[in-house]
Amino acid sequence: MNDTVWIYGFTGMVLAVPLALYFLSLRKRDRLAREAAARGEMYSSGPLSQHPSIDTTYCIGCQSCTNVCPEGDVLAMLGGKAAIVNGHKCIGHGLCADACPVGAITMVMASPRMGADVPYLTPEYETSVPNLFIAGELGGLALIKNAVNQGRECIDTIAARLAESGAPGDGIHDVLIIGAGPAGISASLRAIERNIRYITIERDEIGGTVAKYPRQKLVMTSPVEFPLYGKFKKTEISKETLLAFWKTVLDRADFNACTNERVETVHRGADGIFLTTTDKGEYRSAAVVLALGRAGTPRKLGVKGEELPKVMYRLIEADHYINKKILVVGGGDSAIEAAMGLANQRGNQVTLSYRKDSFSRIKERNAQRIEEYSRSAKLTVLFNSNPTEIREKSVVLDVGAESREIENDYVWVFAGGTPPTDFLKKIGIEFGMKDITLEAVKEVRQLIAAGKPLAQT
Numbered sequence: 105m106n107d108t109v110w111i112y113g114f115t116g117m118v119l120a121v122p123l124a125l126y127f128l129s130l131r132k133r134d135r136l137a138r139e140a141a142a143r144g145e146m147y148s149s150g151p152l153s154q155h156p157s158i159d160t161t162y163c164i165g166c167q168s169c170t171n172v173c174p175e176g177d178v179l180a181m182l183g184g185k186a187a188i189v190n191g192h193k194c195i196g197h198g199l200c201a202d203a204c205p206v207g208a209i210t211m212v213m214a215s216p217r218m219g220a221d222v223p224y225l226t227p228e229y230e231t232s233v234p235n236l237f238i239a240g241e242l243g244g245l246a247l248i249k250n251a252v253n254q255g256r257e258c259i260d261t262i263a264a265r266l267a268e269s270g271a272p273g274d275g276i277h278d279v280l281i282i283g284a285g286p287a288g289i290s291a292s293l294r295a296i297e298r299n300i301r302y303i304t305i306e307r308d309e310i311g312g313t314v315a316k317y318p319r320q321k322l323v324m325t326s327p328v329e330f331p332l333y334g335k336f337k338k339t340e341i342s343k344e345t346l347l348a349f350w351k352t353v354l355d356r357a358d359f360n361a362c363t364n365e366r367v368e369t370v371h372r373g374a375d376g377i378f379l380t381t382t383d384k385g386e387y388r389s390a391a392v393v394l395a396l397g398r399a400g401t402p403r404k405l406g407v408k409g410e411e412l413p414k415v416m417y418r419l420i421e422a423d424h425y426i427n428k429k430i431l432v433v434g435g436g437d438s439a440i441e442a443a444m445g446l447a448n449q450r451g452n453q454v455t456l457s458y459r460k461d462s463f464s465r466i467k468e469r470n471a472q473r474i475e476e477y478s479r480s481a482k483l484t485v486l487f488n489s490n491p492t493e494i495r496e497k498s499v500v501l502d503v504g505a506e507s508r509e510i511e512n513d514y515v516w517v518f519a520g521g522t523p524p525t526d527f528l529k530k531i532g533i534e535f536g537m538k539d540i541t542l543e544a545v546k547e548v549r550q551l552i553a554a555g556k557p558l559a560q561t
């Protein structure tokens with residue numbers, strides 16, 4: 105009898121401690137979320153481009169939103185109402201807003217503090233420069249479905265304006281679209297559908313960021329309406345299937361795109377007509393849609409030896425690399441997906457180097473998988489580490505306080521990209537979202553129309 109009491113008592117204590125810690129952490133999270141809400145902020149960290157905004161007056165606590173989020177615990181129920189607990193994990197699927205039965209959730213852009221590097225856009229995706237639109241990830245919203253929707257909507261606005269003003273003169277396109285990723289492709293198809301004279305300029309190949317995903321990457325998307333093709337219903341497809349769909353677009357005789365041509369400048373003349381200069385020529389158009397994405401130019405490490413041909417910034421065909429010693433640098437989803445993809449190839453020894461002490465802003469699925477890969481020694485993760493020199497056959501890294509040299513055949517760097525901010529500023533596009541009032545935008549437009557310098561604003 106005594107033994108039974110002991111066993112129950114001991115088991116109870118063992119279970120009680122983690123449970124107590126769990127409830128304490130929930131209470132702390134609850135308190136921080138409430139304090140943040142009282143200040144009109146989110147309980148979250150990290151840069152965000154978009155996130156759900158919850159009107160707790162209407163929230164009925166049904167948990168539909170928390171159940172549908174593919175990224176895991178962006179939202180949680182606190183005190184019977186939905187709250188944002190891991191805002192940095194939100195990448196804008198918007199499924200929570202779709203699932204909410206009482207319309208208490210809307211997707212909003214980040215606060216001005218967070219969105220300082222995001223161009224100002226009207227609800228029609230027009231910038232502070234009249235008839236210059238931004239579609240897709242460049243405007244701050246990630247995901248293929250958002251890019252496709254925005255590309256389509258920009259063209260609808262342009263078509264409505266052309267219907268009022270009439271087509272521009274000979275030799276002037278109705279619209280010039282820059283970039284042929286999901287946003288640019290969608291805008292081009294809509295232009296065909298609306299019978300608008302358009303031209304699309306792409307510095308690389310058709311497909312944008314999707315074309316550069318690792319081979320066989322599983323692309324998650326929501327059903328989306330593709331101009332001319334109708335509803336694209338699949339929600340999980342391989343990159344290759346998506347690109348095969350792109351190809352049906354490419355093969356259209358009326359898909360008017362110039363590839364391997366880089367746009368260098370866009371200038372709006374006093375007559376309101378844009379002159380776009382590329383590395384191959386010049387184009388005039390009544391409107392411009394910038395669908396450049398945010399990948400920009402890959403950011404470099406700035407270490408000795410980085411110019412060696414074995415250093416790369418993009419991984420497409422992971423299966424081309426076998427029996428190699430590989431270093432992947434970075435702590436975001438791209439770095440982790442590349443490291444795991446390479447670790448899956450025969451005979452590869454992969455090390456993932458990240459300057460911080462943990463991964464913090466990655467997808468839930470990647471967080472779980474990298475943990476498993478590391479635990480089962482499929483790859484080595486070096487936290488608090490920085491490459492200091494890349495050599496022909498090795499890499500030197502600072503790992504904590506010590507310097508380590510490891511054998512190496514290839515290095516992949518995923519340190520983000522320099523977004524095309526300077527390019528946009530040169531055109532005269534204003535940045536920041538809510539801190540620009542409509543009045544200020546009107547003023548900027550008047551100055552531009554009068555050909556006066558923007559510095560006066």
Ligand SMILES: Cc1cc2nc3c(=O)[nH]c(=O)nc-3n(C[C@H](O)[C@H](O)[C@H](O)COP(=O)(O)OP(=O)(O)OC[C@H]3O[C@@H](n4cnc5c(N)ncnc54)[C@H](O)[C@@H]3O)c2cc1C
Binds near residue numbers: 239249284308324397
């Ligand atoms: C590793 C990774 C995984 C992802 N996984 C998913 C996913 O599973 N599901 C999902 O919905 N989203 C995913 N995304 C996000 C998605 O790919 C992007 O949100 C989407 O591609 C944005 O489309 P876009 O048309 O705005 O830009 P992009 O796809 O980046 O296309 C922009 C195009 O503009 C061109 N361009 C840029 N500058 C110039 C210039 N000066 N002149 C001419 N052309 C120019 C570029 O070459 C490019 O082709 C992922 C992103 C990454 C990096």
